[in-house]
Amino acid sequence: MTASRSRVHHVTRRCAVRLAPLALVACTGFQSALDPKGPRAEAVARLHWTLTAIATVVYVVVIGVLLFALWRAHTRTPVAEEHAYHENPDHAAVMKRGVIIGAVATTVILATFLVVSVSTGSTVAKVGGDKPLRIDVVGHQWWWEVTYRDPIPQNEVKTANEIHVPVGRAVLIKMSSSDVIHSFWAPNLSGKKDLIPGHETITWFRADAAGVYRGQCAEFCGHQHAQMAFFVVAESRLDFEHWLDQQRGEAKRPADSLQQAGERVFLSGPCAMCHTIAGTGAGGNIGPDLTHLASRRTIAAGTLPLTTGNLAGWILDPQTIKPGVKMPPTQIDPQSLQALLAYLGSLK
């Protein structure tokens, strides 16, 4: 009996020790507004902490005064107090002073909130840096289309769900939506901005530290709203230029017979109806561009890490992995599937 109780106690304590850090998890990490990695997110985090600090002081003072009032009422005789209130002019003066102090303090605090939040707003609105990198983002149910514009058309880069940016350079994002309202939110880098069908909106951010930051749609947009993620990959200027170079141009030609067979499967089957692979006959623009699919980290807008097994599962039955997604299941024999996977895996 004692032994089992002590074991229960032990387990409880061990759980508590392990779970306690979880409460702090939201404060750091790759998707957190409280772990800012750029000027926009820093301004917002500063505002957050300022407002929280002031609100905490106000809360403590109000609760303190309330407890004091309760304690004093308890120690005095109530009847005498009531008479004293009506008849004693000193008391009326005290009350009046209290009301004036309260009104002035409230006004000052609210005015401070106003000043702090408006100044944060103006900091956030100014693009921090010359010659910003220009990227177009289009929201789809449920993925992100990303285009790096270039004056020379063939240098334009199209990718999906992954935004590579150089560290320290401002990024100007022009956004729109193809279906419903979405919202672009990479908490470590900037606040939210809506993507609206038929209307362009603009946001910007700057990543001051290299890293991978997760972002997410922040406006409910249908069944798979929660699985509509993207990644901002902030890297050195050189790495970024290298990545951009590698993303430019047509897809790699199939290197062996298996990959050639895979290309045939892709082009003759339903894949080519929706997806583009630059340099081949596949030019669909309904699903994500797959020209450099194998260079990405995830598939299905951050739903699964990109591995051959996950890709196979996704091609065969996406509706089980992400119910409601616009990609239909594919009927394909095992040999063709292996060839297709080999081909897609070669598209670095």
Add this chain to the structure above:
Amino acid sequence: MKLRPQIVLFVVIALTLVACKREQRRFRETPPAATASNAILMSTLQPGPAVVETGMRNPYEDNAYAVSEGKRLFDQMNCSGCHSHGGGGIGPPLTDDEWIYGSDPQNIFSTIVEGRPNGMPAFRGKIPNYQVWQLVGYVRALGGLQGKAIRTTRDDHMMFKESEQARDKGHPSPTFVPPTSVKQ
């Protein structure tokens, strides 16, 4: 006689269940093994003893979600490129009462899957069967052959035509004779 509020409430709640099937969303379709197109006969003439027609039905008839998915696919698969949102252009209009290759669900299904001479491409192997059936549902809605309650209304682009719901009930013309093959 005075109606008791409980009974009224019960009836109202029961009525809300009526529309459930109309809005049903089935995301995970079991991949159909046999292609439905194999069962559709192009001709009434048959060798051997007559085979009774199997009577195929669109599994999405009476389902508003499927019809709206059909509408999305109608644009995305570029049906509008020739049929122009149902009005016709390069291809025949789909909003009138003339159906060259038949107006029944199975006729439209095989038109999409097999293609038709002089322009209609064959989508066999390009779209899964269930999406073809969704397209069939929408094409029939364009012609007014679906119930008004399940026809789509909202267009994502500017409306330049009356909505599907606003159209009168369609009746395929019984006297329509398809044009004979194009003169060479």
